[in-house]
Amino acid sequence: MTIHEYQLSQLDYLEAEAVHVFREVAAELERPVLLFSGGKDSIVMLRLAEKAFWPAPMPFPVMHVDTGHNFPEVLEFRDRRVAELGVNLVVASVPDAIERGLVAEEPNGSRNRIQTPVLLEAVEKHRFSALFGGARRDEEKARAKERVFSFRDDFGQWDPKNQRPELWNLYNGRIHLGESIRVFPLSNWTELDVWHYIQREEIAVPSIYYAHQREVFERDGMLFANNEFCRPREGETTFVTTVRYRTVGDASLTAAVRSDADTVEKVIEEVAATRLTERGATRGDDRVSEAAMEDRKKEGYF
Amino acid sequence: MDLLRFATAGSVDDGKSTLIGRLLFDSKAIFTDQLESVERTSQQRGDEYTDLSLLTDGLRAEREQGITIDVAYRYFATPRRKFIIADTPGHIQYTRNMVTGASTADLAIVLVDARKGMVEQSRRHAFLVSLLRVPHLVLAVNKMDLVDWSQEVFEGIEKEFSSFATKLDVPDLTVVPISALHGDNIVSRSPNMPWYEGPSLLHHLEHVHIASDRNLVDVRFPVQYVIRPQSLQRTDYRAYAGQVAGGVLKAGDEVMVLPSGFTTRIAGIETADGPVGEAFAPMSVTVRLEDEIDISRGDMICRPHNQPAVAQDIDAMVCWMAETPLAPGQKLAIKHTTRSARALVKELQYRLDVNSLHRDDTATQLGLNDIGRVRLRTTVPLLADEYRRNRQTGGFILIDEATNRTVGAGMITSAS
Known part of the structure; x- marks a missing residue:
């Protein structure tokens, strides 16, 4: 950061924006939760959430939608990080949901699609009103269109043609009971920004x-x-x-x-x-x- | 490396998608799998050439209809800068999307077709750029290859546009002749137009000076969140978190807290990485004050001799974004900095024709994508500046209280 020029570096800008988003959600929405998979983006999110509320602990739990198809290194990392931070971990388990009959295993064995009902069930059970996710707009073309505060109806659905306009740094987090907001503080980050940040902050990843x-x-x-x-x-x-x-x-x-x-x-x-x-x-x-x-x-x- | 956010306005016909495709391609921000996917789709549709707009038109409906519906954000970087593009649709029915994209932009590129010159749409785009106070405007005169790289054609358009721009509030205008299709004056200076002595488009984007665009004079710190660790080590700790909206804050500065009017001094400016000497926009920091004052979210920290208005009567230019029109007598929720209130629409002073800039003072309502001047009365005072002075403390959104949808964007012209 070159203070004398009053100009932030790109990483400082992105960090300031993300910290602002975390605080805005904590101030306006009642029961936020941070989706934490143990992947690099959610690890960066955890660091940003830590910074946003420092020296107070972050005021929300983390949730892992566990497909049961895990890399052991990642699961171990998840548990270690959660213990270090002393945050609550909610696990929404897909294998458990299969056993209960909420979802059925798909023919190709992939649990990518069936994790959605499991996620939505956990949101309902814990009455989470805001879910922080690590998705970035550079990842994929549908994501390039998504808002930082992405409104979901009471079925958890995204309506891409009917999104709330998002101006300046003013986010609209107003919802009715049962509706929720998916929040993406890393919207403007690229894969390279994430790695530069991991380097700068010396963040451990699996x-x-x-x-x-x-x-x-x-x-x-x-x-x-x-x-x-x-x-x-x-x-x-x-x-x-x-x-x-x-x-x-x-x-x-x-x-x-x-x-x-x-x-x-x-x-x-x-x-x-x-x-x-x-x-x-x-x-x-x-x-x-x-x-x-x-x-x-x-x-x-x- | 710093960051420049820019918005592009224009339609497919002006070559906007080709320009963006070119910038992304030449800066290696398009990946092989993205390009292959676009080529596949183009072939399936029977396009004669690879349609680069498919890179940015990400929604199923957009791809089917061949139009851009919504703002798409794209990212690329050169060794000098990181860029965020807000790619906005050009047609009048998407005015709200352009307003959205321009609200966070440091610079806007308005494209015109050299064969057509200034058209109604170019005037509208330039007007919206000035309304949203985007500090830098670039007029890209595209398809110069189709007018034989003519200096005369270019200068005619430049002159016409410049004289129109003097009617607007455009602090910095740069006009560049380009051919997005062939790459002339995009990354490097074109040998086809030796008469042009200005920078290439990318050179301009990399070098345009944006550090002084931010307001570093008027200290504005909207309190976003009160931090009070409930721990035994820090029982008395109380600090105010927020993103600086203007000015430079320093430890030891005398400050005033609005709306209460109490004065105190800054005891320290903190981040998780340690104390900082100075804080300026758009840094997110935590401010500790010397005296214990009752402060909550929505309050504003400023300087005793430089305060925003504490106002319930707000005059503003409003861009309406909903199907249901705006009309006097309506009550809406308003969000301004970190403060939320309710607002009554007292009066619609005029509706602006965004093509002719004609003011229609007989208008009784604002429809979708209309822009007009509105007077509001708020339930609690806003701590507001004129938008032209500060985009963060001069902008607000309006929310429908029944549907919770964001229905309007406002830029304050005066507050009392």
Whole structure:
């Protein structure tokens, strides 16, 4: 920050904007919750929430929608971080919901879609009125249209054609009972901004974001780990190579990328040079159709 | 590296999507998978060329209808700056979207087609840019390749636009001749137009001086959230969190808290990373005061000799954003800085024709996308400045109390 010029760096600007959003929600909405997956974006969110209310603790719990398809490194990270911060963790469990009959396993084994009803049930049960999510507009074209305060009706649905205009830094958080707001403090961040911030703030992230040796196999041009959620089919052969994860989602359909980036500096270099978006490179769930994300969001997805 | 937010206005016909596609492509912000997806869609539709507007038109309805409905935000960076583009649709039925995109912009690019010159739409866009007080305006005269790179054509448009702009409040105008399709004067100076001595568009975006656009004179700190840790170590700690809206705050400064009018001094300005010497817009900080005063969200910290108006009678230009019209007698919720109140629409002074700038003082209501001058009476005083003096303390939104929808955006012209 060059104080004498009264001009903020891009990271300071983005941080100030996000902190403003966190405080605005805490001031205006009754029962917020922060969605925390253990992924890098939600880890950055946690840091920003910590900063926004310092020296007081952040005034809301965190929630993990647990698909049961987890990378063990991520789950372990989640529990450690939550313990360090002393915040409450709410877990909305998909396996549990399957057992109770709330949702049914999909034929392809992916739990991406069925986590939505589980999320919505938890929101209703805990009467959460605002959910902080780590989604960024640069991730995906439907997200590029989404507001920082994204209104959801009492079915949790997003109506992209009927969004509230958002001007200056004035956010409209007014809702009726049963409705909610999804709040995206990282809206204006890019993948590279997130990594620059992780570097600047020396934020720890799960080890799978850095290059490591893993047994993988190739499917649809992507590298999947050979683990209990995802086994090679006939004709797919496994091999050990150096990979890292750019995104962390459902372990059954999140792919790794070949990479030697084993430090934050090297990851930044790699992200700056890459010619593929993080979702395009690693997410089977977005490949369903042109509007896969828009359709899922309308149903109440993150 | 700093950050520049800019809005683009124009329609597909003006080559806006091509321009944005070009900026993103040349700065390597378009990724292979995005481009492949666009190429696939273009081929399926039987387009003759890859339609770059598909990159920004993200909603199903937009792709089906081939129009931009909503503001889309795009991101790219060069070694000098990070850029946030608010890509706004150009047609009159989307005035509210352009107003939304312009509200946070440091700069706006208005596109015109060199063959057509200034049209009604260009005037409207320039007017909205000035109404929203976007500090820097760039007129990009596009499709110069189709007028044989003619200096005469360019200068004619430049002259016409400049004389129109003098009627508006445009602090900084730059006019650039470009060809978005061929990349002339986008990243580097074009060999096709040696007569043009100004910067390329990207060079201008990278170098335009924005540090002095912010109001560093009038101290304005809207209290957003009171921080009181309920812990044994910090039993007496009480501080006020917010985002600086104007001026420079320093520890030791004498300040006044509105609306109470009490004065005290700043004991310290804090962040989670430690104390800061000075705070200015748009920093989010926490302010501790020397005396214990009753302060809550919606109050404003300023200087004793430089205060905003404490006003319940508000005159403002309002852009109406709802299907149901605005008319005198209506009651609405208003949100101004961190303060919420109710407002009564006392009077509609005139409706402005955004194309001709003609004031219709016989108008009885404002319809969707209309702009007009309105007088409001609020239930509690607002701590307000003229919008031309400060965009943060001069802007407000209006909310329908029944539907909770944001139905209007206001820019204060006077408050008493």
